[in-house]
Amino acid sequence: MIKTAWQFLKRRYLLTLAVVLVCLILGGIILAIGASAPTDFPERAIVSISPGMGLTQTANVLKENKIIRSPFLFKVFIVLLSGQKKILSGDYLFEQPMSALRVAHRVSLGIQGLPKITVKIIEGSTIAQIGTKLKNAIPEFDLPTFLIIAKPLEGYLFPDTYFFYENAKPQDVVDTLRQNFNNHIKEALLAIQASGKPLADVITMASIVEREATSSLDRRIIAGILWKRIEIGMPLQVDPPFFYILGKDSAALTLKDLAMDSPYNLYKHLGLPPTPIGNPGLEAIQDTVNPTTSKYLFYLSDNKGNMHYAATHDGHLANKAKYLQ
Numbered sequence: 001m002i003k004t005a006w007q008f009l010k011r012r013y014l015l016t017l018a019v020v021l022v023c024l025i026l027g028g029i030i031l032a033i034g035a036s037a038p039t040d041f042p043e044r045a046i047v048s049i050s051p052g053m054g055l056t057q058t059a060n061v062l063k064e065n066k067i068i069r070s071p072f073l074f075k076v077f078i079v080l081l082s083g084q085k086k087i088l089s090g091d092y093l094f095e096q097p098m099s100a101l102r103v104a105h106r107v108s109l110g111i112q113g114l115p116k117i118t119v120k121i122i123e124g125s126t127i128a129q130i131g132t133k134l135k136n137a138i139p140e141f142d143l144p145t146f147l148i149i150a151k152p153l154e155g156y157l158f159p160d161t162y163f164f165y166e167n168a169k170p171q172d173v174v175d176t177l178r179q180n181f182n183n184h185i186k187e188a189l190l191a192i193q194a195s196g197k198p199l200a201d202v203i204t205m206a207s208i209v210e211r212e213a214t215s216s217l218d219r220r221i222i223a224g225i226l227w228k229r230i231e232i233g234m235p236l237q238v239d240p241p242f243f244y245i246l247g248k249d250s251a252a253l254t255l256k257d258l259a260m261d262s263p264y265n266l267y268k269h270l271g272l273p274p275t276p277i278g279n280p281g282l283e284a285i286q287d288t289v290n291p292t293t294s295k296y297l298f299y300l301s302d303n304k305g306n307m308h309y310a311a312t313h314d315g316h317l318a319n320k321a322k323y324l325q
Helices: 002-035 055-064 071-082 100-109 127-137 143-153 170-185 189-195 199-212 216-231 240-246 255-259 282-289 313-323
Strands: 045-049 090-094 116-120 161-165 298-301 307-310
Touching (some): 045 055, 055 071, 055 100, 071 100, 090 100, 116 127, 127 143, 143 170, 170 282, 199 216, 199 282, 216 282, 216 298, 216 307, 298 313, 307 313
Antiparallel strands (some): 045 090, 298 307
């Protein structure tokens, strides 16, 4: 009787063990399949996880984009890895199939996988030049949209070295350059306020000064001359605005160009042009609000880029004959 009972218990134990093993095996298979990459995992996919997107929404987006099989397992892995329902927003590049565990690891740590592209914007660049630079560096960049968004901000996008993702959006780029301008202009605010001139006038004048000289010494002298011309009611009579509207430098300008009726023709119209003619750097802005007071009213640059100044028109004509012939 005892032997029969023992055999019964043994058979029951073995059966239970077999069931458990089968369940574990099946569970492992299900887990492995669920955690593995989908068979139709996309090639080089970029998935955007927006700020404020919750864990469930993120899991669904990854599922819809065929990055994961099981939103449930993905969420479990996120909690196991971070101890909470923590995800980091951003644009994630998935170049090859990977498990849901690895996807969760990247999303929980913000490992986006996108290479950043260096874009160097030089001082004085126009919006059009900035757009071209971006398009050359990032072939898929939406240049037409950028030009529409950025055009009203001519002068207020800071020239600097930037690092953008290959899927950079025009608005994000504009916001980055604009914020950089706001950050840097703080360094010149006291001087701008002390000058008594509106910020718009300072930036517009700086955009001209930026293109007229390369050294701080010359920029400050030229700024002093141009501010003086405005004060005495003399036209600024500078060429850089023609490059802005016509793409022509001083040597290419014709008498017809100089006679054109445009608010950017500062030979015919008094004061500053209606907008900045480029995006000046911080040094040009600082030089513009810290001009050098001099006796000069005229200046020119010779073929080697050296500046020559004159107090009178006759002196200016003499410099032309001496240095430009």
